[in-house]
Amino acid sequence: MKRRIWTRKRKALSLTAVTLVLFFLFQYTYGICLMHPVQARWEAEQFYGCGSTERICHVWDGAVGQHVTLSSNEHALLLIGTYSTLSGWSCRDRDAVDCSEAAPLYGGTLRLSDGAVEDVVYAYGQVNDAAIDKIQLSFCFAANETAPTETHIYLTDAEDWHEHNGQRYFLLRSDALMPAYAPLNGRPYQINQGMVWDCTLTALNQYGTVLAEIKT
């Protein structure tokens, strides 16, 4: 039987087809090789079962090396941090808030980490009460169990918020970089994660009156 000689074009197209099949198979079964951050967001949506969301805002946080994306739909607010690896885009830190009812304020906090050195805390939310003019984020932090407690307070004004489909959203970044890990007992290889607690979002009107408060 005569051996069939493949043309260069046919061989190239066949190999490309095999590569694409493997590529989509691995994306689907492994969740790797994500070519765009939006695919990491789709994974987070599945993880929370919150349905498809639309992007509200997007910032690059160089300190933790992640793209921070706030997205929402009728029932959910989703904040994710995505970063690029050799295996494509990935999402390590994420948080979602159910906003199905008509509360004046919905919000949450997310601690974003670069996985090794430093962390930042993000606050995010949806403001439904037109009288709300400012959002205050406050939290306590200690580098380890024996370190003194630091209280951090941040404020965001309505003029910095984002509008999408007639709704107001905010995304607030704490400027303080916190050590993600602190040495324990003087031994650098035995580590203890720094703690954040009492995260509170407070909604204020233009006179500073508290209109709503959320402990996250």
Add this chain to the structure above:
Amino acid sequence: MNRMEYMEILLAQLRRVTPSEREAIRQEIDGHMEDHICSLLELGYDEELAEERTMARMGDPAEAGQELNKQYPLHWLILSRVAVTLTIILCLQAMLGVGILFHARDSILTRLNPPDDSALDKTHATEEVDLRLGVGNDILRITRVSTGEKNGYHVAEVRLCNYNRIPFGIATETLINHIIPENQRGEARDAFERGGSFGGSFGADEGRLYTDILPGDTYITLRYDAFGEQFDLQIPLPEEVEP
């Protein structure tokens, strides 16, 4: 010029071919020449003349080689090489991330053999069931309903799991944790074990829900309200047999 020299001149013009392509071309042209020579030999030509006529018919080897070279454009070769390189990288990544396959395994296993064990301290009655409910992207599956003793309480236990509707899809990890089990009086106790998972796998989630009941209770209700999805599912309890 003999047949060998003709072939060398022709092959020397092929600058963009790989060694395997060069060998395939050599065999192809050699085969053609051989066929033609055999035909001429059958017609009574002697071998030397047959070879000479065959080469004359094939034309100038340099021109033939240049024309042949055009049939092997470089961009298809580059595409092949890129495809092979990417395939190798993909396979290496798949091997490095083999642990992620546990998600796929759990996604399949939970469909085929969902967990249905009980963790009651003492079981009064138990019944295997197979209730399935679509919740968002997921299927919630209830596999066993039991009554008995747990931490000193008389309780009903519901064994359940959830997985994505699409095989290998990511299961909603918060689904079971958002379900509130209520007894016949609408009371929900939160002190019992809730949720659980396949060791952090995204392929499926599983858990047990408990609510305290009274003797003679015939059903409990699972309530869910999260991210716009709601359900109230009444689950009959197995009849308790008097000891």
